[in-house]
Amino acid sequence: MSALHQLSLRELRALLEQKQISALELAQHFLGRVHTHDAALNSFVNLSEERALADARRADELLAAGQGGALTGIPLAHKDIFCTQGTKTSCGSRMLDNFIAPYNATVVERLQAAGTVMLGKLNMDEFAMGSTSESSFYGATKNPWDTQAVPGGSSGGSAAAIAAGLTPLATGTDTGGSIRQPAAYCGITGLKPTYGRVSRFGMIAYASSLDQGGPMARCAEDCAWLLNAMAGFDERDSTSSEQPTEDYVAQLNADLSGLKIGLPREYFGAGLDAGVAQAIEAAMAEFRRLGAEVREVSLPNSELAIPAYYVIAPAEASSNLSRFDGVRFGHRCAAPKDLTDLYERSRAEGFGDEVKRRIMIGTYALSSGYYDAYYLKAQRVRRMIADDFARALSEVDVIMGPVAPGVAPNLGESLKDPVAMYLSDIYTVPVNLAGLPALSLPAGFSQGRPVGLQIIGKAFAESRLLNIAHQFQQVTDWHRQMPQAFV
Amino acid sequence: MSITPNEVKKIAHLARMSISSEEVERYAHDLSGILDLVERMNQADVQGIEPMAHPLDMNQRLRVDSVSESDQREQLQACAPAVENGLFLVPKVIE
Numbered sequence: 001m002s003a004l005h006q007l008s009l010r011e012l013r014a015l016l017e018q019k020q021i022s023a024l025e026l027a028q029h030f031l032g033r034v035h036t037h038d039a040a041l042n043s044f045v046n047l048s049e050e051r052a053l054a055d056a057r058r059a060d061e062l063l064a065a066g067q068g069g070a071l072t073g074i075p076l077a078h079k080d081i082f083c084t085q086g087t088k089t090s091c092g093s094r095m096l097d098n099f100i101a102p103y104n105a106t107v108v109e110r111l112q113a114a115g116t117v118m119l120g121k122l123n124m125d126e127f128a129m130g131s132t133s134e135s136s137f138y139g140a141t142k143n144p145w146d147t148q149a150v151p152g153g154s155s156g157g158s159a160a161a162i163a164a165g166l167t168p169l170a171t172g173t174d175t176g177g178s179i180r181q182p183a184a185y186c187g188i189t190g191l192k193p194t195y196g197r198v199s200r201f202g203m204i205a206y207a208s209s210l211d212q213g214g215p216m217a218r219c220a221e222d223c224a225w226l227l228n229a230m231a232g233f234d235e236r237d238s239t240s241s242e243q244p245t246e247d248y249v250a251q252l253n254a255d256l257s258g259l260k261i262g263l264p265r266e267y268f269g270a271g272l273d274a275g276v277a278q279a280i281e282a283a284m285a286e287f288r289r290l291g292a293e294v295r296e297v298s299l300p301n302s303e304l305a306i307p308a309y310y311v312i313a314p315a316e317a318s319s320n321l322s323r324f325d326g327v328r329f330g331h332r333c334a335a336p337k338d339l340t341d342l343y344e345r346s347r348a349e350g351f352g353d354e355v356k357r358r359i360m361i362g363t364y365a366l367s368s369g370y371y372d373a374y375y376l377k378a379q380r381v382r383r384m385i386a387d388d389f390a391r392a393l394s395e396v397d398v399i400m401g402p403v404a405p406g407v408a409p410n411l412g413e414s415l416k417d418p419v420a421m422y423l424s425d426i427y428t429v430p431v432n433l434a435g436l437p438a439l440s441l442p443a444g445f446s447q448g449r450p451v452g453l454q455i456i457g458k459a460f461a462e463s464r465l466l467n468i469a470h471q472f473q474q475v476t477d478w479h480r481q482m483p484q485a486f487v
Numbered sequence: 488m489s490i491t492p493n494e495v496k497k498i499a500h501l502a503r504m505s506i507s508s509e510e511v512e513r514y515a516h517d518l519s520g521i522l523d524l525v526e527r528m529n530q531a532d533v534q535g536i537e538p539m540a541h542p543l544d545m546n547q548r549l550r551v552d553s554v555s556e557s558d559q560r561e562q563l564q565a566c567a568p569a570v571e572n573g574l575f576l577v578p579k580v581i582e
Contacts (some may be wrong), residue, residue, distance in 0.1 A: 102562045195542040209541060238548060239541070307528040310521060318502060325503070327575050332568035338578050344505035356504060360495070360514065361521050363502040374525065379538035381528055386539060419520045435542020459543060 004029045005165030006482065009074060009222040012168065016063055016073050023059035023073030027052045027117045030075045034119065034166050037486055040147055043161040045080050045138045046088055047120040055117040062115055070225050072115030076169040079158050080121040081128055082108050082213070083202040091204045092126040092136035092154075095330045095350030105202025106234045107171060107213050114229040119167055123157030126352045127321065128178055128206045130154050131421050132414050135354045140411055143186060144483040145449055149408040152182030158216045159186035164486040169226050172216045175206050176309055177403070177428025179214050180440035184403035184452020187442040189469060189479060190216040191223050194459045195435035196241035198227075199234035207316035208239070210309075210432040219479045220441060220469035224248040227462060243460055251463045252470040257291030259468065262396035266302040267427055273406040275446025280402055283443045283453050283472070287400075290471055297392040297399065301384045305430040306422055308385070311365050311378035312433070317355075318362030324350060357418065386434040389456070398468060399456040402427055403440045407449035431456055439465045442478035450478075488526055489519040 004012070004026065015021045031049055038044050052075065059073035083089045083101035085108075090096045104112070112118070125135045133156025134140040141156045143149040144164040151160040155172030159182035162170055172179040174192035183190030191214045198213040205211060215226035227248045234240045261284070268277060284294050326332040326346025333349055336342035351359070365374035392399055404424055414421040431438045436456055443453035453472075457465045473479050490498075492511045495518065499506040506514065560573055569576040 098566070100566055102559070102565060196545065235550065239545065241543070241545070242548075301531070304528055304531050307525045310525050311528075322503075326568065327577055329566045329568075336578050339580050340503070341505075342578055343503040344500075347503055348505040351504070357514070357517055357521065359502050359504065360498045360518055361525075364490070364494075364498050364518070364522075365525075367498070367501060376538055377528055377533060378525075379540060380533035380536040381531055383536055383539035384531065384533070386542070417520075418517060419524050422521075422524065433542070 005033060005168070008219060009168060009217070009225050012074060013070065016068065023056040023063065023117060024053065026073060027056035027075055027119070030119055030167055037164055037166060041142050041144060041160050041164060042139055043123055043141050043157040043164070043166060044077065044120050045090060045092070045123045045157070048087055048118060051087065052117050052119050059115050059117060069115055071111070071229055073117060074169065075117045075119050075167055076111065076171070077119045077122050077158070077161060077167045078108060078171045079124055079155050079173060081124060081173055081204045082171060083204070084108050084118070084121065087121065089121070090137065092124045092138065093350065093352065093355070094137045095324050097137060097331065099329055103202060106199035106236060107230050108202065111229055122161055122170060125154035125156070125354070127204070127355050128154040128173055128175055129317070129354050129358050131177070131181060131425055132409070133157060133182070134411065134415060135352055137352065142411070143408050144486050145187065148410050149449060150185070150411055150414070152185035152408060154178040155216065156182045159183050159188055159190070162186070162188045162216055162218060163483060165482060168217065169222060170216045171213060171230070173203060173211060173213045174432065175210045175313060176432050177425045179216060180403050180428050180438060180452065180454060181425065183216060183440040185408035185450060187450030187478065187481065188216060188218055189220050189223050189439070189441045190214065191227065191439045191462065191465065192431065192437060193227065193231065193462050194241070194437045196239050197437070197460065197462065198230050199237045199240050201234055201236040205320040207313040208320060209316060210313060219473050220439070220466050221249070221252055224252060224466045246463045248463050248466055251467045254467050255291065256287065256468060256471050259287070259292040259398070260396040261287060261292050261294045262297030262392055262399045263294060264299040264302070264392065264399060264401055265296050266299050267401035271405050272402060273446055276402050276406060276451050279444030279446060279451040280453060284400070286472060286475060290475065295396065297396055299388040299392055299430065301381070301388050302426070302430055304381045305385050305433055306426055308378040308381040309429045309433060310361065310422060311374045312382065314358040314362030315365050315375050316362070318359045318366065321355070321359055354418070382433045385430050389430070389434045389436060393458050398465065401454050403452035403454040404428070407446050407451060427454060435459065437462050437465055439469050441469045441472065444478055488522045490515050490522065
């Protein structure tokens with residue numbers, strides 16, 4: 001039999017239901033793995049052992065009473081951007097190093113109600129601003145496939161912990177690619193749902209018109225189970241969608257014959273790593289065998305997405321992060337001489353470099369006299385990008401392509417030039433601007449590091465995306481591979 | 488587009504972040520680089536295009552105008568740096 005950390009959610013649930021293992025033993029297995037392996041990865045910022053054991057005992061009672069649901073007793077860990085009542089919620093920042101959340105995020109509350117066992121909180125780029133998980137106040141997370149490489153970001157702790165078998169499930173958030181890109185770099189599966197599908201309440205805000213929480217796991221089926229518990233309307237989030245949810249597991253086995261896949265020609269231009277291109281091509285051959293039809297589409301304004309994003313996201317961030325003032329919660333400087341000094345030094349000490357850069361760009365873009373040239377213009381470009389997707393998705397059912405132009409870079413490489421790092425999000429950022437759902441799944445390797453395939457769908461097509469990914473995973477085994485050092 | 492050290496100081500003040508003189512040059516360089524990237528937008532012809540504020544063009548929902556929150560002052564102030572009698576303390580503002 002495979003080890004517990006190599007099993008799918010469905011297999012784990014069968015063991016729990018047949019009483020071959022208890023939720024407590026399962027929790028202890030994963031906590032033990034974190035103790036053994038996480039020193040090499042730094043994927044967890046906080047291990048909540050007592051809470052995990054208490055959650056597990058409660059789950060065992062429910063299971064014994066025959067009242068278990070799909071996720072009862074299943075361990076998971078949250079990206080440290082989700083508020084967890086009574087435990088530290090740092091968002092990877094010194095600013096919140098002392099912050100004990102006074103309430104739970106809706107996502108946390110729902111997963112708790114579903115009977116999951118919370119192992120702890122996962123490392124991330126500070127305030128979710130970054131593509132490598134190196135900007136965390138708690139140090140960089142490393143990629144389990146090669147500890148010289150970054151795991152991607154900002155949900156790098158989530159992706160690394162799943163890839164190394166330290167947790168079967170994790171939550172993530174995606175503002176410009178922060179679920180999909182680390183999923184790709186670490187060889188796991190991650191879904192960014194449609195904007196508004198998963199509640200943002202209690203999820204520390206970066207750019208509110210782009211932020212979206214979603215599931216991360218080894219395979220699409222596990223993501224579907226996790227999304228079932230996460231998704232749905234929440235009156236505490238003013239942009240939560242009232243569109244009814246579906247059972248995201250129900251359509252997993254639907255046949256793919258006749259599926260129309262579009263490949264945007266702009267996603268296969270110069271700058272795409274040859275090994276990545278090859279893996280995507282091989283995946284298309286697989287989809288053709290499954291009965292799909294592959295054709296070219298065009299997203300002509302793709303190149304404008306990163307420039308527009310670096311106005312919209314920092315502008316929203318500068319406004320969102322103004323709440324960190326050293327008065328109500330978070331870091332406060334020592335011995336402030338007046339109120340301005342209190343604000344200025346608390347913020348200067350509490351925020352790291354990348355966060356400061358984005359706050360300043362946003363402040364500049366929104367400052368008097370510049371609004372039309374930057375923010376308004378970026379919002380117009382945003383519509384052009386959304387219109388591109390609408391046009392392409394009227395010709396095909398889904399769009400596929402790479403998640404990132406290359407595989408995970410080495411640690412330290414991206415810190416030299418922020419703009420070069422920003423440009424590596426070229427295939428993920430447009431999706432956030434359009435608010436569409438997109439999934440990343442493992443599709444091979446290049447230079448020994450994992451390659452991700454991206455599947456982009458129409459608004460609220462999560463079920464279809466998970467179905468397509470699941471069918472691919474029935475005929476491939478990329479998602480079952482584990483890095484040697486963590487088997 | 489390049490940002491001058493003086494502009495950096497002004498922006499940092501607007502954002503209420505103190506900045507050391509050694510940092511000013513570096514931020515001027517970094518922010519200018521980011522603005523160069525942003526200005527690639529200028530190649531787009533956006534005339535007549537409606538700005539998009541919300542990804543799905545959804546309307547903002549309004550809630551019923553009634554009390555929905557209970558008093559949680561103590562719980563919410565538990566993580567504040569300095570409080571007294573239910574008030575947040577800051578350095579003296581009015582002489």
